[in-house]
Each structure stands twice: as structure tokens, then as C-alpha cells.
Amino acid sequence: MTEGPLSFDALRFGSLKLRIAVLYAGLFALVLAVVVIIAGNGLSRFGENSAARDMASNARVFDEIIELRARQMRGAADVLARDFGFREAAATRDAPTIDSALESLQMRSRTDAAFVLELDGSLLAEGGAAVKSPEALWYALDEGTQHGIIRLGDELALAAAAPIEAPDLIGWLVLAQPLDATEMERLTHLAAIDIDAEVALKGNLPQGLTTTAEGKVFEHETTERFLYQVSELPTLEDGLEPRLILRHSLTATLAQYSSLNYLLAVLAFCGIAAVIGLSWRVARTVTGPLQKLDEATRLLGEGKEVTLKVDTHDEIGRLASSFNAMANAIEEREREIIHVGLHDGLTGLPNRKLFIEQLNLKASRLAEGEQMMVIYADLDDFKVVNDTLGHPSGDALLREVANNLRNQLPDALVARLGGDEFAIKITLDNAKESPAAVAERVQACFERTVMIDGQQAECSASLGIAIAPGDGSEGVTLMKNADLALYRAKSEGKSTYQFFEPELDAQARLRRQTELDLRTALRDGHFELNFQPLYSLAEEKMTGFEALIRWNHPERGRVSPAEFIPLAEETGLIVPIGDWVVREACRQAALWPEDISVAVNISPKQFGSPGLANTILQALSGSGLEPKRLELEITESIFIADVERTLSTLYSLRNLGVRIALDDFGTGYSSLSYLRSFPFDKVKIDRSFVEDLANGGNAHAVIRAITTLADALGMDTLAEGVEVHEQLDVLRREGCNYIQGFLFSKPVAGDQVFDVLGIGHGGERIRVA
Numbered sequence: 001m002t003e004g005p006l007s008f009d010a011l012r013f014g015s016l017k018l019r020i021a022v023l024y025a026g027l028f029a030l031v032l033a034v035v036v037i038i039a040g041n042g043l044s045r046f047g048e049n050s051a052a053r054d055m056a057s058n059a060r061v062f063d064e065i066i067e068l069r070a071r072q073m074r075g076a077a078d079v080l081a082r083d084f085g086f087r088e089a090a091a092t093r094d095a096p097t098i099d100s101a102l103e104s105l106q107m108r109s110r111t112d113a114a115f116v117l118e119l120d121g122s123l124l125a126e127g128g129a130a131v132k133s134p135e136a137l138w139y140a141l142d143e144g145t146q147h148g149i150i151r152l153g154d155e156l157a158l159a160a161a162a163p164i165e166a167p168d169l170i171g172w173l174v175l176a177q178p179l180d181a182t183e184m185e186r187l188t189h190l191a192a193i194d195i196d197a198e199v200a201l202k203g204n205l206p207q208g209l210t211t212t213a214e215g216k217v218f219e220h221e222t223t224e225r226f227l228y229q230v231s232e233l234p235t236l237e238d239g240l241e242p243r244l245i246l247r248h249s250l251t252a253t254l255a256q257y258s259s260l261n262y263l264l265a266v267l268a269f270c271g272i273a274a275v276i277g278l279s280w281r282v283a284r285t286v287t288g289p290l291q292k293l294d295e296a297t298r299l300l301g302e303g304k305e306v307t308l309k310v311d312t313h314d315e316i317g318r319l320a321s322s323f324n325a326m327a328n329a330i331e332e333r334e335r336e337i338i339h340v341g342l343h344d345g346l347t348g349l350p351n352r353k354l355f356i357e358q359l360n361l362k363a364s365r366l367a368e369g370e371q372m373m374v375i376y377a378d379l380d381d382f383k384v385v386n387d388t389l390g391h392p393s394g395d396a397l398l399r400e401v402a403n404n405l406r407n408q409l410p411d412a413l414v415a416r417l418g419g420d421e422f423a424i425k426i427t428l429d430n431a432k433e434s435p436a437a438v439a440e441r442v443q444a445c446f447e448r449t450v451m452i453d454g455q456q457a458e459c460s461a462s463l464g465i466a467i468a469p470g471d472g473s474e475g476v477t478l479m480k481n482a483d484l485a486l487y488r489a490k491s492e493g494k495s496t497y498q499f500f501e502p503e504l505d506a507q508a509r510l511r512r513q514t515e516l517d518l519r520t521a522l523r524d525g526h527f528e529l530n531f532q533p534l535y536s537l538a539e540e541k542m543t544g545f546e547a548l549i550r551w552n553h554p555e556r557g558r559v560s561p562a563e564f565i566p567l568a569e570e571t572g573l574i575v576p577i578g579d580w581v582v583r584e585a586c587r588q589a590a591l592w593p594e595d596i597s598v599a600v601n602i603s604p605k606q607f608g609s610p611g612l613a614n615t616i617l618q619a620l621s622g623s624g625l626e627p628k629r630l631e632l633e634i635t636e637s638i639f640i641a642d643v644e645r646t647l648s649t650l651y652s653l654r655n656l657g658v659r660i661a662l663d664d665f666g667t668g669y670s671s672l673s674y675l676r677s678f679p680f681d682k683v684k685i686d687r688s689f690v691e692d693l694a695n696g697g698n699a700h701a702v703i704r705a706i707t708t709l710a711d712a713l714g715m716d717t718l719a720e721g722v723e724v725h726e727q728l729d730v731l732r733r734e735g736c737n738y739i740q741g742f743l744f745s746k747p748v749a750g751d752q753v754f755d756v757l758g759i760g761h762g763g764e765r766i767r768v769a
Contacts, residue, residue, distance in 0.1 A: 042298065044254060051227055051253045052217045054193045059217070059229045059246055062197065065187060066158060066233070066244075070147035073160035073175040076109035079367060081162035081173045090116060091166045093124060105175065108368070113152055113176040116164070117141065124171060137161075139238040141172050148236030149199065155180055156199050159236050174236075195248050199233065202241035209245065225250040297323075305331070344416040346395055347402035355415035355423050359475030362425065363468050373435060374471075375424040375442055376464040376482035380494040382420035385457050393452045394420075400450050401459060408445045423479070428467070439465055439497045447495060462489040463497035471500045511567065517553060518564060518573050522580065526552055529584055530747035533756055534599065534718065535739050537732050542757055544597035544631070546740065547585040548747050549577070569605055578606035579615045586623040586630060588750045596757065599631040599661065604638045613652050620656070627657030633684065635663050643677070650678050661718070665706065675713060683710045685736070687721025693730050700730065707735040 080086050080101060089097035102114040116124040121135035130153040131137070137150060147160040159176040163169055177183065184197040209220065209230055217229045227250050233242040299306040307324055342354040350358070362372055379401070386394040398420065405414045405422065413425040426438060433441075446461035464486025472478040481500040489498040521527055531545035551559040568574040582600055589598035606612060620627055632653060638646050650660060661682035662675070675683070685706055692699035703719070710717045719731050722741030731739055745756055 046298065047254045048250065051193070051248060051250055055195070055217045055227050055229055055246065055248050058193060058195055059231060059244075062187065062244060062246065063231065069177070070158060070160045073109055073111060073158070073177065074146055074162060075367065076105060076111075077114075077160055077162035077173045077175045079369075080105050081164045086173075087164055087166040087170075090124065090164050091170055095124075098124065105173075109175055111175045111177045113157065113178075115174055115176075116171055117161075117174055118171040119169065133237070136238040136240070137172075137174070137236055140236045145234070145236055148234035149179075149240060149242035150174075150176060150235075150237040151240065152176055152178055156201070156242055161236065193248060194252070195246050197247075198245045199242055200245060202243050205230065205243060205245070214243070219250060225254075344418075347399055347416050349402050349406075349422075350413065350415040352415065352417045352423075355413065355417070355425070356475035356479065358413055359425060359478055362427070363473050363475065363478070366469060371428040371435075371470075372468040373424075373426045373428055373438060374466045374468065374478040374482050375426070375439070376417075376466075376479065376486045377422040377424065377442075377446065377461045378486055378490065379420035379422075379446070380460045380462060381458075389452060389455050389457065393455065393457070396452045397450055397457055397459065400452070401446065404448070405445055409442065422461075423482075435465070435467060435499070439463060439499075443495070443497055460495040462486060462494060464489055464500070465497060466500040514564060514567055515571055515573070518568060518571075518577075521551055521553070522573065522576055526554065527577070527580065528552060528749070529581065529588065530749055531588075531598075531753055531756075532740060532747045533745045534597075535744050536737065537739060538737060542744075543595065543738070544599060545589075545753060546599040546601075546633070547581060549581055569603060572605065574603045575606050575609050578603055582615055583619040583622065586619040586625045588753075589629060590623040590625040592753060593757070593759070594626070594629075597629040597631055597659075598625075599633055601633045601663065604635065607634060607638045607646075607649065612649070613656065616653065616658065617656060620658075628659065631659040631661055631682065633661045633663040636665075639677075647678055675709070675715070679713070680715050682716040682718055682738070685717060685719045687719075687741075690719050690721045690727055690731070690741075693727050694724075700734065703731065703736065704734045707737075711735065 083101075085097070086101050088094075089101065098116060102116070106112070106114050113130075115126045115131060117134055117137055118124050119138075121138040123131060123134050132151045132153070140148065141161055145161075147158070149156050150159045151157070155178045157176040157178040159174050161172045161174045164171045164173055179199040184199065188195050188197050209228060215229070215231050217227055220226055220228050227248045229246045231244045231246075233244050235242055309320070342351060343349065344351045359372075359374065366372060379397075382394065382397070385397055398416070401422070402414070402416060405412075405424070409424065409426070411426070415423045415425075417423050424442060426442075428435060428438065443461065443463055446459055448459055450457045450459050464482045464484065466472060466478045466481040466485060468478055471481045485498045485500040489496050492498070528550050530548045530550050532548055533542050534544040534546060535541070536543040549561060549565075551561070551564055553559050565574070568577055585598050585600050589596070592598075602612070616630070616632075619625075620630065634650075654660060659681040660678070661684055662680045663684045664686045665683045683706065685703060689699045689702055689706075693703075707717045716737040717735075718738035718740060719727075719736050720740050722728055722731065722739045722743045724743065727741075728739060728743060748756055
């Protein structure tokens with residue numbers, strides 16, 4: 001068989017598949033080569049731009065550091081220049097005093113030189129300073145320049161000056177710190193990149209640096225590539241032209257990117273081998289979007305805003321959409337994190353975190369003799385505004401208070417800590433205002449009438465104040481002490497202020513320990529009940545007892561109810577304690593004769609708890625006590641919050657069969673309306689009326705009116721605090737049904753109730769003649 005000659009084209013591209021593979025391989029190789037070149041150049045440009053940006057940023061940091069150091073030196077010099085003794089020494093040319101003061105100033109400000117320059121340009125005191133030409137400083141100081149570069153011997157130094165006035169200007173106090181190699185090396189350690197820094201005169205700049213625009217980052221190549229920035233420094237010496245020279249090795253920076261170029265080359269080779277079997281269309285479809293995504297990623301990494309155009313709905317299109325969403329989310333989240341993390345969302349004021357950071361910063365920089373006042377403010381009756389006008393009005397009030405504080409206290413740092421609590425930081429100038437005067441001024445900022453949507457709201461605040469450094473040297477301690485002072489201020493009434501005192505901390509610790517001991521007492525059974533006899537004037541015998549709680553502390557002994565009951569009310573422990581009293585009183589009363597009842601006080605907070613009726617029902621069923629033998633004593637304060645809910649609870653308790661008594665009658669504001677609202681079984685006349693019987697006042701008439709009204713309404717009356725027979729006789733004449741007091745017996749322990757009743761001693765019960 002004879003075959004035709006094999007052509008060269010047929011040998012190399014004999015199939016369409018091979019031609020597509022070779023064509024795509026070549027095209028892909030070309031594309032990769034271009035990508036590698038562009039990426040390599042891009043990396044180099046990125047490295048150069050990044051180094052230039054870092055160089056510029058660090059140059060600004062150097063300028064700020066030098067400016068900050070100058071202000072610190074200026075502040076230190078100003079404090080001494082204002083000192084009366086120093087001014088007197090300068091006016092009288094008292095050299096020993098001046099030298100001593102300058103030496104102390106150098107130690108405090110950590111500077112190497114301090115001197116006093118008189119108005120005629122001569123040095124009054126050198127303080128270790130080798131000033132080459134004092135008269136050259138005079139011109140700049142006379143023109144009002146406060147800091148700049150001077151020459152100290154053969155070195156350049158940063159100097160700051162403060163005028164000495166007694167009262168007219170008599171000279172200047174100058175502090176100076178040489179900017180030698182050691183000082184500049186210390187400053188370069190603060191930079192984010194490796195930088196060499198030097199301060200030199202303009203005439204001494206190296207060749208090639210004098211003709212370059214100052215303040216700009218530029219490249220200057222010698223044996224290797226360097227980035228330079230030359231910036232002008234302020235001068236305090238006439239005829240001096242100091243310059244700050246910063247240098248960074250660009251060669252060393254770019255060397256870090258060389259490994260990436262090698263990596264790009266390796267990736268290109270591997271890519272060519274991997275995509276030979278891919279189609280040209282796939283390559284064309286994938287390469288373009290990936291290039292755009294790569295460029296967008298680089299721009300995003302540089303902090304620039306970038307958005308990819310979505311041309312397809314396949315995986316590449318979804319990737320571009322995800323990238324756009326990610327870029328937008330990153331930018332938005334950064335803004336939110338910065339603002340939300342440091343500011344209050346409602347008022348725009350700094351929040352607790354930022355406030356405490358500022359406190360710590362200022363507390364660490366307090367000058368000698370300087371004080372800082374920290375004020376913890378809590379709005380009075382803010383809950384009333386929310387309850388009556390609504391929460392939007394409450395928010396509007398908070399914004400109004402915040403704006404007013406910003407306007408009235410422009411030099412203070414005002415923050416909102418949350419809710420209706422604000423914090424204020426004020427640096428005290430003892431020469432102008434006392435702490436009390438500042439406190440009065442701040443409190444006046446809160447006391448005002450605010451109109452909210454046509455509604456009038458009264459605003460005032462209670463303030464707790466701590467003063468640094470005496471009350472603390474860090475933000476958390478100062479805030480804690482100010483909070484303790486605020487607690488004292490609120491306990492003493494509204495619209496007042498209190499300064500922190502060490503005993504407040506001790507009281508807070510005692511209060512916290514007492515709270516912990518209360519929980520332990522409830523758990524371990526340290527409470528017990530005493531019983532106060534109730535005497536019936538009609539039957540002439542004991543008919544019941546009032547249960548009174550007592551606390552036997554294992555270390556402190558008997559603790560007064562006046563000490564722990566208010567704390568239990570405040571912490572909410574009164575509810576479980578009150579439940580225990582109900583159960584224990586029913587348990588013990590079940591052992592008494594069937595005609596003897598027991599009365600139990602129900603606190604307002606316990607009355608408002610949803611499980612009160614269930615607790616009483618369980619106590620009755622568990623002890624076997626008849627409901628009619630249990631009497632619950634409540635006060636008028638339960639009607640303040642919600643009258644309808646209160647009456648509903650009272651009727652549910654009445655339905656259990658227990659008796660309801662109104663305690664401390666006559667001391668509230670609407671007693672008669674309460675008697676009309678609910679048919680109480682008994683009304684207890686407050687002991688204050690019984691005590692007034694011997695004073696010749698109108699107590700007789702008040703008691704007669706109460707007993708007459710109660711009798712008309714079908715209610716019994718009981719008088720508390722009966723201690724003498726004269727009181728008993730008056731109460732008997734005025735128609736009082738029951739009496740209670742030390743005339744018959746003090747409160748007794750549970751095991752002494754039978755002795756009071758006389759049971760076991762002939763069966764006779766105590767009668768009062």
C-alpha cells in the first residue's frame with residue numbers, strides 16, 4: 001500500500017483537539033506571563049507605595065511626638081514660672097533659689113537643661129545649660145514663640161519656654177532636651193518600620209537632600225535605594241534652620257517581596273501544565289474575572305473603595321457579588337464598631353468604655369497639685385417620665401440633658417453610662433473654683449424644666465463625686481467611689497450631691513456582707529419569730545398574737561429589724577423571708593388554742609409578688625390552721641402603684657377565708673378612700689396617736705373619729721403602742737376594740753406563748769383590770 005507524503009502541518013497539528021490544546025496552552029502561557037509581569041511590577045509598586053505611606057505616617061508621628069514633648073516641657077515650665085516663690089526669686093535675682101528650682105524642674109520633666117533668660121538677653125541662671133548665644137533666643141521669645149530648636153553646646157536641642165511675670169514680664173524660663181543620637185534612637189523605636197532619624201541644620205544636609213521639597217517623601221539612591229523625608233522644625237533661636245531627616249531602606253523593603261515573585265513564576269508554570277486540557281473558552285471566561293477580582297482584592301487591601309461589575313450569574317458572577325457584599329459589609333462594620341464601641345447610640349456621648357479610658361489617661365498625667373473631679377449623676381424620677389409621658393419622651397429628655405451638658409460644660413468630658421446615668425470629668429483649677437462650687441454649677445445644669453412634645457417635664461439629678469488623686473488613681477476606682485457617693489446622695493433625698501468619703505466604702509462592704517448574711521440566714525434557719533400579744537377590751541382577754549421576725553446572727557448576735565428589713569426590701573429578699581414568716585407563724589399558731597389568732601405583716605413587695613395567695617394557701621393547708629385564725633396586716637402603700645390590681649389581690653386573699661387588717665392607719669394620704677374601697681376586718685391605729693394622748697393635743701378626737709368610722713363600716717379597731725394604764729383607759733372610753741403594747745407584754749418567743757396565755761398554770765388567762 002502506498003500512502004501520500006506526511007505534511008509538516010499534519011504532523012504538528014493533525015487534530016483539532018491538539019490544535020485547541022496547543023493554541024490554548026500558548027495563549028494561557030502568554031496570559032500568565034503578562035499576569036506575572038504585571039503582578040511583579042504591582043508588588044514592587046505596592047511595596048514602594050506602602051513604604052512611602054509608612055514613611056509619611058511615621059514622619060507625622062515624629063512631628064506629633066516632638067510637638068507633644070514640647071507641650072509637656074512647656075507645661076512643666078509654665079507650672080514653675082507661675083509659682084509665686086520662683087517669680088519672687090527671679091525678680092530679686094535669688095540665684096540659689098532659682099538653681100534649686102531649676103534642678104527640681106529638670107528631674108520632674110526629665111530634661112537635661114533648664115535656664116532663665118532675662119529681658120536683656122542675658123542668662124540669669126544656666127541650670128546646666130550651655131547656651132551658645134542667649135541673645136539669639138531673645139528675638140523668638142519676644143515674638144511669642146513658645147518652643148523650638150536651639151543649640152546647646154555643639155548639639156541641637158528641643159526647647160520650650162514659659163514667660164515669668166511678676167506681674168510684668170521679667171524673663172523666660174526655658175527647658176531643653178538635646179536631640180542627640182541616643183534621643184533619636186529612642187524615638188525611632190516608636191516607629192512601625194525601620195527608620196533612621198537625625199536633626200541637622202539646613203546648611204549641613206548631605207548632598208542631594210537640600211534641593212528636594214521639604215515635607216515630601218522622595219527616593220535618593222546611593223549604594224542602595226533609600227526613602228527620605230526632610231521636614232522643617234520650629235526654631236527658638238534666631239538664624240537657626242533645623243531640619244528633621246528620616247531615612248528608610250527601600251531596598252530592604254522590596255527584598256521581602258522577592259519570594260512572592262518566585263512564587264508567582266512557579267504558579268505560572270504549574271498553571272500551564274494544569275490547563276492544557278481546558279478549552280480556550282473556559283480560559284477566556286475565567287481569566288478576565290479573576291484578574292479583576294485580584295485587582296479588587298489588592299485595592300481593598302490598600303484601603304480603597306472598590307466594586308466589581310457582575311456580568312454573569314454563574315460561579316464567577318456569584319463570587320463577584322459575594323466580594324462586593326463582603327467589601328460593603330467590612331466598610332460598614334468598621335464604622336459601626338468604631339462608633340458603637342465608644343459612643344452611646346441615643347445621645348452620641350462617649351460611653352462607659354471611652355470614659356474610663358479617658359479617666360485612666362488623665363489620672364496618669366495629673367500634674368503636681370492638679371485635681372480631677374469625677375461626677376456620677378443619676379436623674380431624679382426618670383421612671384415617672386417614662387411611665388407618664390412614654391419611653392420616646394424619656395429618650396427625648398435624655399437627649400436634651402446630654403445636649404445641655406455639652407453646651408454648659410464645654411471643658412468637661414460628659415458620658416452616658418446607660419439608662420438615666422451620666423458621668424462627667426472636670427479638671428479642677430483650684431485657683432478659680434472650689435470642688436463644692438463646681439458641684440453646685442454642675443447640678444444647676446440638670447435642674448431645669450424641659451418641654452417635650454408640648455408636655456412639661458421637671459428635670460433634676462443626684463450627684464456622687466470622687467476627686468483624684470485623693471479618691472483613686474485609676475478610672476474604675478474613681479467610678480466605684482463616685483457611685484458610692486451617689487448612693488448616699490440618693491438616700492438623703494433628690495437633687496443633692498455628696499462627695500466620696502472612705503467610710504462610704506466601709507458601709508458598702510457592710511451592706512454587701514449583710515445581704516450575704518441574710519441569704520445565709522434564710523438558708524440555714526437563723527431567723528425566729530417572736531409574738532406580741534393582742535388584747536380584746538370587749539372580752540377582757542388575749543385573743544391573738546402578732547408575729548415579729550427576729551434575726552440571731554452567729555457573729556453579731558441579735559440584729560435589729562430596723563437594720564435588715566429595709567435591706568431585704570431593697571434587694572427583694574423580703575419576699576422569701578416573708579413567705580417563711582407566713583409558714584412559720586401558721587405552723588406555731590396551729591399549736592395554740594383554737595380561739596387564738598395570729599397576725600402577720602405583709603410587705604408591699606411581697607404583696608405584689610404573684611405567688612402570695614398560693615404561699616398562704618400552702619401555709620394553711622400544711623399547718624392545718626383554720627383560715628379565720630390568720631390575719632394579714634398590710635399598709636396603705638400597696639395602693640400607690642395599681643389600685644385595681646391591689647383590690648383584686650385583696651379579694652382573692654379574702655376568698656381564702658383569712659382576715660385583712662389595715663396597718664398604720666392615719667399616717668398615709670388617702671386613708672378614708674381605702675376604707676371605702678375594701679371592707680377591711682380590722683383597722684390598726686398608728687402608735688403615734690396613742691403616744692400623743694398624754695400631750696393634750698387632738699389625739700383623743702382623732703382616735704374617736706377612727707373608732708366611730710370603723711364601727712360604722714363594721715370594722716374592728718386596734719391601738720398599737722399601749723404602755724401605760726392612762727392610755728388604756730382613754731382607748732376603752734373611745735370605743736377601741738383591741739390594744740397591743742408593752743403594758744401587757746413585750747414580744748415573746750414561741751415557746752413562751754402558753755405562759756402569756758396562762759395555760760398550764762391553773763387554766764386561767766391573763767386579764768387586765
